[in-house]
Amino acid sequence: MTVNGETKSVSIDPRTSLLDALREYMGLTGSKKGCDHGQCGACTVLVDGRRINSCLTFAVMYQGQKVTTIEGLANGDQLHAVQQAFVKHDGFQCGYCTPGQICSAVAMLAEAKAGCASAVTADLAAANVTLTDEEIRERMSGNLCRCGAYPGIVEAIRSLAEA
Amino acid sequence: MKLFTYAKVAGGASNALAEAKGKTGSHHIAGGTNLIDLMKENVMAPAHLVDINALELNQIE
Ligand code: FES
Ligand code: FES
Numbered sequence: 623m624t625v626n627g628e629t630k631s632v633s634i635d636p637r638t639s640l641l642d643a644l645r646e647y648m649g650l651t652g653s654k655k656g657c658d659h660g661q662c663g664a665c666t667v668l669v670d671g672r673r674i675n676s677c678l679t680f681a682v683m684y685q686g687q688k689v690t691t692i693e694g695l696a697n698g699d700q701l702h703a704v705q706q707a708f709v710k711h712d713g714f715q716c717g718y719c720t721p722g723q724i725c726s727a728v729a730m731l732a733e734a735k736a737g738c739a740s741a742v743t744a745d746l747a748a749a750n751v752t753l754t755d756e757e758i759r760e761r762m763s764g765n766l767c768r769c770g771a772y773p774g775i776v777e778a779i780r781s782l783a784e785a
Numbered sequence: 786m787k788l789f790t791y792a793k794v795a796g797g798a799s800n801a802l803a804e805a806k807g808k809t810g811s812h813h814i815a816g817g818t819n820l821i822d823l824m825k826e827n828v829m830a831p832a833h834l835v836d837i838n839a840l841e842l843n844q845i846e
Contacts, residue, residue: 636791636834639821659825660818679817682791683836 623684625650626694636682640674641665643681644691652692652721656766663765666722667691673729675764692721695728703782704728711778715769723765727779730761734783753783787830795839808833 623630625648632647641658644650644667653676656664660678667676668690695702704727707713714720734751742760743751751757758779759772767775794800805811810832814820823829 636789637786659822674816675818678821680791680814680821680834683793683814683817683838685793 623681623686624688626690632681634681636680638681639677640667640679640681640684640689641676644676644689650691650693653725654718654721656718656722661766662719662722663726664719664722666725666765668725668729671729671732673726690725692725695724702728704731704778707778707781708775711781712774713771713778714767714774715771719765719767719769719771723762723767723775726762726765727775727782730758731779731782734761753780755780758783786824786827787832789831789834791834791836793836793839796841798837798840798842801835801837801840804835805833811835813837 625644630648632643634643634647641653641655644653645655653667654664655677656662658677660675663675665675665677666673669684670688695705701709704724708720708724713723734753737749737751739746739751740757740760742756755776758776762775762779792804794804801813805813810830812820812829812831812834814834814836815838820829824831
């Protein structure tokens with residue numbers, strides 16, 4: 623599979639989750655294992671630009687696909703816009719949930735741009751989504767932050783939604 | 786988690802059925818969020834997983 627633009631090939635047991643393959647076999651420890659049960663979102667990565675919980679899927683299912691982890695978002699020393707926003711708006715405390723939050727936010731902004739509705743969208747047929755705080759909170763609800771840095775996270779994402 | 790064999794199928798839905806046919810303990814997998822969680826807890830233990838992600842099913846008729 624292609625990970626962060628690089629072709630990686632590993633021989634692994636089919637039971638290996640995508641998260642374990644990234645962390646244990648490719649040395650990409652940016653994606654975190656919070657629960658290993660799809661409940662916290664710390665392991666969120668992008669597959670072909672869409673966010674998934676990498677702990678609840680097998681690595682073998684992604685042969686030939688493009689995976690992006692937190693390590694692949696920045697361009698050299700130039701942080702990704704979402705990373706910059708999290709720094710600027712204090713969107714973290716301990717940082718454990720942050721790689722997942724940021725990957726999730728990247729995909730979430732793209733989803734909103736593409737007009738995808740969420741559970742709190744009033745008009746499901748509307749072509750454009752306005753990312754209110756309620757929308758942001760709902761769309762990011764799969765990513766838990768034990769430090770409770772939510773106000774900063776919402777602020778960071780709002781700053782990008784407005785931009 | 787019990788070991789399983791894995792196959793990815795493409796094309797029409799009938800290919801997924803053909804792949805599973807005659808194999809005891811065969812199970813289809815798409816995202817995996819439910820199945821894999823249950824497999825981790827040994828609630829489900831499929832012997833063969835048929836990955837249906839590549840099937841050409843992208844519209845409602
Ligand atoms: S580690 Fe994947 S959702 Fe918690
Ligand atoms: S910053 Fe500590 S869990 Fe979110």
